[in-house]
Amino acid sequence: MHRVGFLLSDGFQVMALATQSVFEYANATVGDIAANAAEAGTPEAGTLRRAPPFYKLENFSVEGGEVRSSLGMTVGTRPLSARRDIHTWIVAGVNDPLASPAPAELLAFLRKASGRARRIAGICTGGFVLAEAGLLAQRRATTHWAFARAMQQRFPGIHVEDDRIYIVDGPIWTSAGMTAGLDLALAMVEKDLGAEVARSVAHKLVMHQRRSGGQSQHSEMLDLAPKSDRIQDALNYARQHLSRSLSVEELAGTAHLSPRQFSRVFTLETGKSPAKAIEGLRLEAARLMIEQSRHSLDVIARETGFRDRRHMREAFMRGFGLPPQAVRRDARSAG
Structure with missing residues (x-):
């Protein structure tokens, strides 16, 4: 016992x-x-x-x-x-x-x-x-x-x-x-x-996802926490279309603001520029796919909107301090 x-x-x-x-x-x-x-x-x-x-x-x-x-x-x-x-x-x-x-x-x-x-x-x-x-x-x-x-x-x-x-x-x-x-x-x-x-x-216990120890305890969407529905709608749109380039003009259109107004309001409400916030969403989505799927890093980079595998690696090093391969290795060893 x-x-x-x-x-x-x-x-x-x-x-x-x-x-x-x-x-x-x-x-x-x-x-x-x-x-x-x-x-x-x-x-x-x-x-x-x-x-x-x-x-x-x-x-x-x-x-x-x-x-x-x-x-x-x-x-x-x-x-x-x-x-x-x-x-x-x-x-x-x-x-x-x-x-x-x-x-x-x-x-x-x-x-x-x-x-x-x-x-x-x-x-x-x-x-x-x-x-x-x-x-x-x-x-x-x-x-x-x-x-x-x-x-x-x-x-x-x-x-x-x-x-x-x-x-x-x-x-x-x-x-x-x-x-x-x-x-x-x-x-x-x-x-x-x-x-x-x-x-x-x-x-x-109806635990739909058995999380490995290497997974993040943060949520980019919760961290951004915009105050207005229009910025929230733009973020929701971005998260659903991460494979696209997602220009400021495109996001501004979903919020019914000019690109200049959108950038100003977005930064004021979230504390981040649109480009920085979108990179955070891409990183979060890519990390989740790396931990939970067997897709290649090339496929994951493409699906989450990075230019290529090298671009994704650079973003991972900035955001997490380690490359995508290390994230996958940690997830598999902990799971």
Whole structure:
């Protein structure tokens, strides 16, 4: 049995508990496999029928008792002194990790646990607790995009990558914010029980897309956030026609403005020039195709509006600091 301990503190994000459903349905999936094997009469059926659930989940806090979430909901926890042999520790995040340091007892515990547990994870801003404990020093890590810069400034020894869904660096796992914790938990299930079980869990949880750790946690459309419908309509048009050259004149026509007016209003509302924003949309679309499809880089460059493969590579180096081949390699190794 693989024991998973969730470390909660007052003000924890309820979303962290949603990851427990991933392990719950992994247990159910293993049970289904056992039942199917028993029905089929396979040689291992007897063993599978007697096998207990793979995961055992428990909630812990420093002192135990009820812990209040940021929403006000309380959850019962066991004290760290009552812990058993835990294989995976998962630290839940809080809304503001900069408000106060983690308890010294918790940090000391995590330092000791790092030498015993199979892995330790920080969901969302839970990564700050791992950082305070010194577990992220000289490691790659991620966190919620809104706090990535603060993590890098406060802990310069960490290689913070603010554009990742989750990162696995040896026995230390960190995830971006909110729903990215589900992806991290699903990756743990895949590592423990295999890709077939992970796919089944994702299907049961209606996770239409099982995201790899290398995927971006940003959305260019959300970042631009125009204030008027006409600029939003122009962006929607651009995203639907990325394979075209998309001149300012063409985009201005969709917004019913002159090219000069359009450029001025667009920059005022989004903080970027039309050319820079369109390149961001092209990069986002190209990256998604690289991570999720097997199309060649030449085809992807053409479909997303880059002049050619070389032009796309130059844009990737500017935008992400790495070439398209590296993005594909990272996505495949993480998936």
